[in-house]
Amino acid sequence: MNEVIRLLQNHRSIRKFTEQKLSEEQIEAIIKSAQMASTSSNVQAYSIIGVTDPQMKKELAHLAGDQKYVEECPIFFVFCADLHRIQTACRMREQEMMYQLMEPFIVSTVDAALAAQNAIVAAESMGLGGVYIGGIRNHPGAVSELLQLPPLVYPVFGMCIGYPAQDPLVRPRMRMEAIYHENTYDPGKYEKEIEHYDEVMKEYYIKRSNGKMQTTWSEQMAERFSKPVRAHMRKFLEERGFRFD
Amino acid sequence: MNEVIRLLQNHRSIRKFTEQKLSEEQIEAIIKSAQMASTSSNVQAYSIIGVTDPQMKKELAHLAGDQKYVEECPIFFVFCADLHRIQTACRMREQEMMYQLMEPFIVSTVDAALAAQNAIVAAESMGLGGVYIGGIRNHPGAVSELLQLPPLVYPVFGMCIGYPAQDPLVRPRMRMEAIYHENTYDPGKYEKEIEHYDEVMKEYYIKRSNGKMQTTWSEQMAERFSKPVRAHMRKFLEERGFRFD
Numbered sequence: 001m002n003e004v005i006r007l008l009q010n011h012r013s014i015r016k017f018t019e020q021k022l023s024e025e026q027i028e029a030i031i032k033s034a035q036m037a038s039t040s041s042n043v044q045a046y047s048i049i050g051v052t053d054p055q056m057k058k059e060l061a062h063l064a065g066d067q068k069y070v071e072e073c074p075i076f077f078v079f080c081a082d083l084h085r086i087q088t089a090c091r092m093r094e095q096e097m098m099y100q101l102m103e104p105f106i107v108s109t110v111d112a113a114l115a116a117q118n119a120i121v122a123a124e125s126m127g128l129g130g131v132y133i134g135g136i137r138n139h140p141g142a143v144s145e146l147l148q149l150p151p152l153v154y155p156v157f158g159m160c161i162g163y164p165a166q167d168p169l170v171r172p173r174m175r176m177e178a179i180y181h182e183n184t185y186d187p188g189k190y191e192k193e194i195e196h197y198d199e200v201m202k203e204y205y206i207k208r209s210n211g212k213m214q215t216t217w218s219e220q221m222a223e224r225f226s227k228p229v230r231a232h233m234r235k236f237l238e239e240r241g242f243r244f245d
Numbered sequence: 246m247n248e249v250i251r252l253l254q255n256h257r258s259i260r261k262f263t264e265q266k267l268s269e270e271q272i273e274a275i276i277k278s279a280q281m282a283s284t285s286s287n288v289q290a291y292s293i294i295g296v297t298d299p300q301m302k303k304e305l306a307h308l309a310g311d312q313k314y315v316e317e318c319p320i321f322f323v324f325c326a327d328l329h330r331i332q333t334a335c336r337m338r339e340q341e342m343m344y345q346l347m348e349p350f351i352v353s354t355v356d357a358a359l360a361a362q363n364a365i366v367a368a369e370s371m372g373l374g375g376v377y378i379g380g381i382r383n384h385p386g387a388v389s390e391l392l393q394l395p396p397l398v399y400p401v402f403g404m405c406i407g408y409p410a411q412d413p414l415v416r417p418r419m420r421m422e423a424i425y426h427e428n429t430y431d432p433g434k435y436e437k438e439i440e441h442y443d444e445v446m447k448e449y450y451i452k453r454s455n456g457k458m459q460t461t462w463s464e465q466m467a468e469r470f471s472k473p474v475r476a477h478m479r480k481f482l483e484e485r486g487f488r489f490d
Contacts, residue, residue, distance in 0.1 A: 004370035093467035113358035125249035222338035230348040
């Protein structure tokens with residue numbers, strides 16, 4: 001196992017940070033690494049907003065469901081799917097942009113995610129840590145207003161980055177067999193794999209919570225998906241100008 | 246600049262491969278690194294299919310728009326957004342899954358992308374190279390049938406991986422300023438940034454093609470988005486059971 005693979009496989013979400021700020025060089029290394037991720041046909045259909053303003057971080061922490069580490073981290077990155085920049089390019093060439101389809105929505109969302117994963121890997125390679133914040137989709141309209149996003153841009157997720165002030169356990173994943181299929185998809189193995197993972201996660205939660213948390217993965221999924229999650233997203237995205245024809 | 250950041254920033258898409266196969270250990274390192282990427286609330290809403298069967302790779306190469314490197318690479322990974330495994334978990338807990346929203350579609354698409362970026366970084370760290378293949382969305386229904394995907398699973402993109410048999414130039418990205426905003430989004434800088442990038446890309450294309458290719462980024466975007474791209478995606482996704490309420 002080489003150093004890079006060791007780094008990737010040692011990822012933990014960090015939610016407690018020291019007060020130390022990132023240097024300009026570190027921010028540049030993170031963003032330029034993000035930019036070198038692949039992008040569909042070189043469209044580069046994403047933007048990254050680095051929030052360091054204390055009042056803005058406070059508001060974003062609240063909008064993300066009172067996740068105080070969004071306020072406490074030295075820098076909070078927001079990764080946006082972005083068709084606005086391409087629309088600008090089209091206008092410079094006096095061309096109307098066809099943005100109304102599901103395809104550019106997928107492309108821009110994927111572009112934002114690929115860039116983000118490079119960003120967190122770059123950060124971790126420098127001894128920094130972080131956590132993705134999907135919670136900014138709780139109130140995506142207010143987040144978009146705060147960040148002054150133009151039409152055809154939406155915040156996919158945020159990311160707290162800073163120097164770790166905690167050393168959490170690595171959360172176990174499913175067995176490789178549960179995720180990986182050879183040549184064709186085999187759903188027949190899932191019940192066995194889920195039962196196995198339920199046992200692994202039960203032990204992990206007991207260990208992490210000193211015996212207080214007793215649940216399994218399948219219980220968590222059944223609980224989470226028994227009710228609508230962020231049912232406002234379609235309407236929000238349409239308000240931002242996205243279409244899904 | 247540390248080794249990891251150097252690796253990330255030196256990414257080039259590789260489309261020519263030697264005949265050398267990957268070892269089982271390499272495949273395991275790639276998949277387990279992919280699995281350690283962040284996943285929204287631990288849903289792990291993606292699957293990876295490793296295609297090594299020559300006939301299947303040949304068909305996939307054709308379906309992806311006759312991209313022959315899909316056939317020629319030793320292994321072709323297909324990254325799928327996957328709500329089917331979660332649905333299985335819900336059923337094991339006698340719970341109906343609420344999958345009909347835009348939110349789980351976004352979550353599963355992002356999960357697949359984060360895993361994929363870790364996969365390619367892990368591969369490159371071992372001296373391998375690769376390229377994302379969005380072209381599998383040209384005929385996503387036929388791809389899904391070939392891979393025997395169940396409902397609530399869709400192929401987001403593929404990825405060729407193998408030992409590089411070429412040494413292409415790194416493709417320049419936009420300036421950092423064009424992608425990165427501090428605290429609030431500033432669309433005012435885009436015209437200048439696009440003009441600058443157009444010049445950079447014009448030079449790059451001339452160099453790469455020995456003077457034969459004369460185009461700019463904004464021309465490419467205007468050309469690409471002047472007509473519908475993959476207008477079948479919404480209908481295809483609905484046929485696979487996805488909903489976007």
